[in-house]
Amino acid sequence: MDKAIKRYFPVFALPTLVAFTIGFIMPFILGVYLSFCEFTTVTDAKFVGIKNYIRIWGDSTFIHSLWYTALFTIVSVLAINILAFAVAMLLTKGIKGTNIFRTIFFMPNLIGGIILGYIWQLILNGILAGMERTLTYSSSYGFWGLVILMCWQQVGYMMIIYIAGIQNIPGDLIEAAKIDGANNTQLLRHVTLPMVMPSITICSFLTLTNSFKLFDQNLALTAGEPSNKSEMLALNIFNTFYGRNGWEGVGQAKAVVFFILVALIAIVQLRATRDKEVQA
Amino acid sequence: MKKKLLSTVLSAVILTTMLTGCSKEDSTQTQAPAADTKTDDSANKVDDAKTDDTTDNTQTDASTASGGGKVYYLNFKPEQAGDWEELAATYTAETGVEVVVQTAASGTYESTLKSEMAKSEAPTMFQVNGPVGLATWKDYCYDLSGSEVYGQLTSDEFALKDGDEVKGIAYVVETYGLIYNADILNDYFTKDYAVVKSVEEINSFDNLKAVADSIQENADDLGVKGAFTSAGMDSSSDWRFKTHLANLPIYYEYQADGISSTEAIKGTYLENYKNVWDLYITDSVCAPSMLSSKTGEDATADFALGEAVFYQNGTWAYTDLSANGMEDESLGMLPIYIGVDGEENQGLCTGSENYWCVNKNASEEDIQATLDFMNWCVTSHEGCDSLSYVMGFVCPFKEFENYPAANPLVGIANDYVSSGKIPVAWTFTTMPSENWKNGVGSALLEYAQGTGEWSAVETAFVDGWASEYAAVNN
Numbered sequence: 001m002d003k004a005i006k007r008y009f010p011v012f013a014l015p016t017l018v019a020f021t022i023g024f025i026m027p028f029i030l031g032v033y034l035s036f037c038e039f040t041t042v043t044d045a046k047f048v049g050i051k052n053y054i055r056i057w058g059d060s061t062f063i064h065s066l067w068y069t070a071l072f073t074i075v076s077v078l079a080i081n082i083l084a085f086a087v088a089m090l091l092t093k094g095i096k097g098t099n100i101f102r103t104i105f106f107m108p109n110l111i112g113g114i115i116l117g118y119i120w121q122l123i124l125n126g127i128l129a130g131m132e133r134t135l136t137y138s139s140s141y142g143f144w145g146l147v148i149l150m151c152w153q154q155v156g157y158m159m160i161i162y163i164a165g166i167q168n169i170p171g172d173l174i175e176a177a178k179i180d181g182a183n184n185t186q187l188l189r190h191v192t193l194p195m196v197m198p199s200i201t202i203c204s205f206l207t208l209t210n211s212f213k214l215f216d217q218n219l220a221l222t223a224g225e226p227s228n229k230s231e232m233l234a235l236n237i238f239n240t241f242y243g244r245n246g247w248e249g250v251g252q253a254k255a256v257v258f259f260i261l262v263a264l265i266a267i268v269q270l271r272a273t274r275d276k277e278v279q280a
Numbered sequence: 281m282k283k284k285l286l287s288t289v290l291s292a293v294i295l296t297t298m299l300t301g302c303s304k305e306d307s308t309q310t311q312a313p314a315a316d317t318k319t320d321d322s323a324n325k326v327d328d329a330k331t332d333d334t335t336d337n338t339q340t341d342a343s344t345a346s347g348g349g350k351v352y353y354l355n356f357k358p359e360q361a362g363d364w365e366e367l368a369a370t371y372t373a374e375t376g377v378e379v380v381v382q383t384a385a386s387g388t389y390e391s392t393l394k395s396e397m398a399k400s401e402a403p404t405m406f407q408v409n410g411p412v413g414l415a416t417w418k419d420y421c422y423d424l425s426g427s428e429v430y431g432q433l434t435s436d437e438f439a440l441k442d443g444d445e446v447k448g449i450a451y452v453v454e455t456y457g458l459i460y461n462a463d464i465l466n467d468y469f470t471k472d473y474a475v476v477k478s479v480e481e482i483n484s485f486d487n488l489k490a491v492a493d494s495i496q497e498n499a500d501d502l503g504v505k506g507a508f509t510s511a512g513m514d515s516s517s518d519w520r521f522k523t524h525l526a527n528l529p530i531y532y533e534y535q536a537d538g539i540s541s542t543e544a545i546k547g548t549y550l551e552n553y554k555n556v557w558d559l560y561i562t563d564s565v566c567a568p569s570m571l572s573s574k575t576g577e578d579a580t581a582d583f584a585l586g587e588a589v590f591y592q593n594g595t596w597a598y599t600d601l602s603a604n605g606m607e608d609e610s611l612g613m614l615p616i617y618i619g620v621d622g623e624e625n626q627g628l629c630t631g632s633e634n635y636w637c638v639n640k641n642a643s644e645e646d647i648q649a650t651l652d653f654m655n656w657c658v659t660s661h662e663g664c665d666s667l668s669y670v671m672g673f674v675c676p677f678k679e680f681e682n683y684p685a686a687n688p689l690v691g692i693a694n695d696y697v698s699s700g701k702i703p704v705a706w707t708f709t710t711m712p713s714e715n716w717k718n719g720v721g722s723a724l725l726e727y728a729q730g731t732g733e734w735s736a737v738e739t740a741f742v743d744g745w746a747s748e749y750a751a752v753n754n
Binding site: 041121135137225226244 | 572719
């Protein structure tokens, strides 16, 4: 059987590999190359060395976006995961209508980011209109608006993963703990949490990278107003690329720096949470 | 054994789907050379297409039947997307030359053009918005100086030049100003609180402000919500202020200094810019703090529903206004006065940011086909009729003297010129970058909503110009 799988590996994996190469690896390599070039269209690029990378640091909005994004990521990762776990705990207690609740909580995830952004812009502006203000009044309005939006969208998805994790905990483990006299807090702290650690790893990875790469929602909700103060990294890259003639390469260079950053953070996070995973 | 058979079948299926997928792609990509090699029998096919005149078939026939070249036009104006496709179909039916028209979504022209130009089937005909746009694309622009369409221009000022080469040709001239609701304004003139008695008397910023202030004060009596429509700073509307309104202080500074572009603006008329902006946001239908959520549609609605008297926009707004139920007689247009000496002779802002360019990297046949198509658009009856009356354009070509505009706002603009008022040129095409406009726009918004000072606008305007100019030009 093993041999058969090995023999047919190319047949089954090749289509995907080809697609992956065309759709991901080649654009990626081209993208890295372009970050060292000046270009108007991607097919006639002129090599200029590290000029683009030097120009990044002369742009104060990039540093601001970096910190703004970092702060947003921390807040939203915590908020989404805590909420999603809490909802998952509630919906594994066997209360009436569990399936309906699960479906409803999951539904926001099916709406595309840009539409979600506009919907929430209408809702939040509608609420703020009572104070004669809008989301662009200050960057903190945009910040919390985005946090609310992201929670609303992502909690349902993470909840599904947590539910799967919680349901996988063997009943005898919990029973044993109860016989030993563990109360609910102890049960959560010493049995449930360690057992769902794989789910926590995957959920925190997903929310972390999603928050860092956030673009559509940011564009639709505030578009960076006021004065680029609510502009996150991905939007900043986009604006650099299209904002000035001849700065396409700088946008590209920012994107490479951005990739390295996200990759580093994701690796560190994966290591950190994986260490805490246990086997039943 | 069965399993083996199954897996072989499965992999065969996968392979065939992959191959058919690829071959399909291939066939479209090789279409161009195939069309070239078939030129021999193409003449017959053209005839077929002409005589049959079966509109459904012509397009597909034409793709292989053209005399070599074909046209791909990347259109800038989404308002006219359908009209261009119809005009292209007419041309194809008449000549058998394939014309593809694609339209970029509002606000995405540059990004669409960037990606389309990188393709092997790149646009043969595209647009730039003026000198700054040309700076990006000049290496792609075919020299039009010997072309027929260039010879059709009524004046050389509508050609966009780079040295001696003609790189772009303006195909539509537009005008903007303060559109007003004549019904409400006439009603206002009869009231005893009216500060002027006729629209001719509104010939300076001070008078405009006095009128606007008294309208705002007596809004309830006049049945309006405010003098001006919402000065929305949503991306669908902010260009009216960060680009079009900003044109006036730049224009007057250029006039004063006798220049037509600069690498460092001084901001001589920024105080005037502030006064107009203050007027727009104070005598308005909405609170200044709400501006960022107001869209272009909101402003159109404010005006078309008779809730506001003044609306800064241009001739292109006519279609939207009449679609929203505005009568032609109720429309008027005033110059945007900003309080500069001698402005009683100021006219409306007239110019173009729509220049046709031809892609010089296209094959010779395609370039020729594109030039022929352009010339046809501005000389044939079908072309002129469509551009003038279907699309509602004012086109600076000789033939169009026989096609007077139907758009009442254009008529008003012409009246200003014939009565000797001096039109304000579109200097905003010299703004150094998109970033500069965005910086000014953000500062205007922050000033309006009370979270920023006017000095931030000054910084974005003056310092921003110098730094953006430096960033783009080194």
